[in-house]
Amino acid sequence: LGSGHYASVLRLDDARGLALSTDSVGSKVIVCEQMGRFDTIGLDLVGMNANDVVCVGADPIALLDYIAVERADPEMLEQIGIGLKQGAEQAQLEIPGGELAVLPDLIRGHPSPHGFDLVGFCVGLVDLDAIVTGATIEAGDAVVGIPSSGIHSNGLSLARRVVPDLDEEFDGTTVGELLLEPTVIYVRAVRELLESDVDVRGLAHITGEGLLNLLRLEAEVGYEIDAPLPVPRIFELIAERGPVEPAELYEVFNMGCGFCCVVPEEQAPKAVSLLGRRHPGTAVIGRVTADPGVVALRPQRLRGTRSGFV
Structure with a gap:
């Protein structure tokens, strides 16, 4: 590779x-x-x-x-x-x-x-x-997003800087407990998808750099995200307290989507069903485009390349 x-x-x-x-x-x-x-x-x-x-x-x-x-x-x-x-x-x-x-x-x-x-x-x-490299991804393919549990293990330095009081009560718990919510382990669900008859063309763990991680896949394509997953409340708090601009938020954090699977559009419903058995809330969040090296977040009006979102 x-x-x-x-x-x-x-x-x-x-x-x-x-x-x-x-x-x-x-x-x-x-x-x-x-x-x-x-x-x-x-x-x-x-x-x-x-x-x-x-x-x-x-x-x-x-x-x-x-x-x-x-x-x-x-x-x-x-x-x-x-x-x-x-x-x-x-x-x-x-x-x-x-x-x-x-x-x-x-x-x-x-x-x-x-x-x-x-x-x-x-x-x-x-x-x-x-081996899945993303090389077979084509324009028109569907991007399926699997929810995160929150911050996972990326962006903690920024989070601690803008919300330093970990004992602060928020959303029925404390900031510290929200930050400690464990990273979701997607292995079983993804393995079940790989073992099905769905043509899995690309897999992306959404960590630091957020949805820009899709650009690590090999195909010379772009991605349009027009139906993002719900954003966990912890990110709303971080955005407000910083304040942190949307471009930085989406470069640093997963913003509610912890893993992406790229599949042919016609097989997306089956992929969502299979993945959703273990991870409720899984959904199609966007599609592959012919605009290489670009991730477009339509609701946020952000356009990202390997150097970041603007």
């Missing part, structure tokens, strides 16, 4: 390949430290890695974790392990091992001594003739 894909594929033999990807949970660890809650961040780690691996059509089979800590706090590590176990079950993969590094000279908590960093490395298997 060329550069820019969600995962690399290493050829094992003439038929099968090994899909490889690595990612962290970014500065979401700081929210965990400030809230004193660590039981969901493992779900984020599995989601950030396994969701990337499935984007090339692979079946994630294993994840290794690297935990760097300021101090080896047994309770904190146990909570992190709880989330990792839940994430592994949701993604139907194994966590056969990992590494714990105690680095007090390098890691500083918010507050100390609860500082940590969390990184994962995910492996998947894929048939070489079933």
